Amino acid sequence: MSDPSERVARLFEFYVQNVWPVHRKLVKRRLSRRCRSCAASEKMLALDSAGVCVSCRSFVEAAPAQRRSERDAEALSQSLGRYQGAGTGLYDALVLFSGGKDSTYMIHRLRTEFPRLRMLAFTIHNGFMSPVAERNVQELIERLDIDHVFVRPRKAFHVKLFRYCITHLNADGGYGTVDFSDGEFMLDTARRLAAEKDIPLILCGYSRYQVQNGLRLDDFESPRERECSDRVETAGLPLKDIFAPDEVELWWHGARWPRGRVARLFFPLFAWDLEEEEVKKKVAEWGLLPKKAHSPIATNHKLIPLLGVTDVHQRGYSGFEIEFCRMIREGKADYRQWLFTFEFLEYTARTGLFVKSVVIDLLAQLGLRTEDVGIRFNE
Numbered sequence: 001m002s003d004p005s006e007r008v009a010r011l012f013e014f015y016v017q018n019v020w021p022v023h024r025k026l027v028k029r030r031l032s033r034r035c036r037s038c039a040a041s042e043k044m045l046a047l048d049s050a051g052v053c054v055s056c057r058s059f060v061e062a063a064p065a066q067r068r069s070e071r072d073a074e075a076l077s078q079s080l081g082r083y084q085g086a087g088t089g090l091y092d093a094l095v096l097f098s099g100g101k102d103s104t105y106m107i108h109r110l111r112t113e114f115p116r117l118r119m120l121a122f123t124i125h126n127g128f129m130s131p132v133a134e135r136n137v138q139e140l141i142e143r144l145d146i147d148h149v150f151v152r153p154r155k156a157f158h159v160k161l162f163r164y165c166i167t168h169l170n171a172d173g174g175y176g177t178v179d180f181s182d183g184e185f186m187l188d189t190a191r192r193l194a195a196e197k198d199i200p201l202i203l204c205g206y207s208r209y210q211v212q213n214g215l216r217l218d219d220f221e222s223p224r225e226r227e228c229s230d231r232v233e234t235a236g237l238p239l240k241d242i243f244a245p246d247e248v249e250l251w252w253h254g255a256r257w258p259r260g261r262v263a264r265l266f267f268p269l270f271a272w273d274l275e276e277e278e279v280k281k282k283v284a285e286w287g288l289l290p291k292k293a294h295s296p297i298a299t300n301h302k303l304i305p306l307l308g309v310t311d312v313h314q315r316g317y318s319g320f321e322i323e324f325c326r327m328i329r330e331g332k333a334d335y336r337q338w339l340f341t342f343e344f345l346e347y348t349a350r351t352g353l354f355v356k357s358v359v360i361d362l363l364a365q366l367g368l369r370t371e372d373v374g375i376r377f378n379e
């Protein structure tokens with residue numbers, strides 16, 4: 001309970017819900033203007049005179065998307081049905097488990113709908129996972145009653161990755177560079193594990209948005225060619241610029257494996273295409289995770305506050321906001337909750353309130369100082 005980043009995350013959430021609704025009125029002039037319908041910052045999207053952003057102006061309810069997700073869900077269901085008992089080894093599917101609501105939902109639903117699918121859950125420790133998140137993983141795995149492997153690469157590997165990424169941010173900021181690379185390494189480790197254990201399928205709980213905008217895919221399955229090729233870069237950064245040759249070996253080299261040993265990679269939540277509220281409601285109903293606010297700063301990844309603060313200093317808003325503004329626009333996330341979260345992140349990133357010491361400590365763990373990532377707290 002004494003981990004400083006957990007304390008900060010809890011303070012942040014408490015403040016956003018209970019104090020910020022009043023505090024914001026006093027500092028409104030120092031905050032960016034935000035879209036009245038999706039909460040996007042004026043620094044992300046241009047606002048018109050009515051205070052509405054260009055994306056909301058041109059947004060039309062997508063009726064065909066509904067039919068499409070029904071088709072995708074049906075195709076996914078048929079494929080998963082065929083994989084029950086199809087593995088030559090002990091398992092049919094390696095299932096990525098982060099301890100968050102999405103992967104918890106995925107495992108429970110798969111278990112219910114495909115009772116004969118032999119699943120092995122997989123979690124990676126990236127060296128910056130909070131102790132609370134670790135405990136959550138352990139408790140949920142027991143509740144889900146599923147076989148599980150926890151992979152812990154040496155911490156120096158992730159320190160090297162994150163340090164390089166945060167000092168070489170691409171156009172998508174901390175989210176699109178550091179968090180994205182973290183996810184890519186997690187997927188690569190799953191690919192390697194599946195090949196080694198001869199598991200024919202990998203299931204990952206990324207949302208439709210994460211698949212489309214993060215992985216730039218428009219399908220619930222990753223293309224075969226991608227799975228069968230060697231990785232040479234992450235987030236646009238060549239691996240050989242970041243790592244020594246033995247560390248590059250830890251990434252996925254699909255071309256070295258016989259094609260029959262390369263697992264297919266599915267994203268079930270892409271096909272199911274659910275609203276955030278629906279997922280939260282279900283995991284609460286199933287008695288797996290309590291229904292509470294999930295702020296982007298209080299996730300299982302300790303670096304999230306650092307990424308948010310760095311983004312605010314470099315571009316005026318955090319890269320995490322893009323995904324949530326889209327969900328608000330599509331009616332899949334709550335406007336008021338996220339508006340207050342984004343506003344307070346902007347305020348706290350500049351003043352350092354609550355986050356300053358944590359940000360400085362996280363940077364120190366990466367061997368960096370505030371000036372290395374363009375952060376200047378106002379005193």
Ligand SMILES: [Zn+2]
Binds near residue numbers: 035036055056
């Ligand atoms: Zn908008």
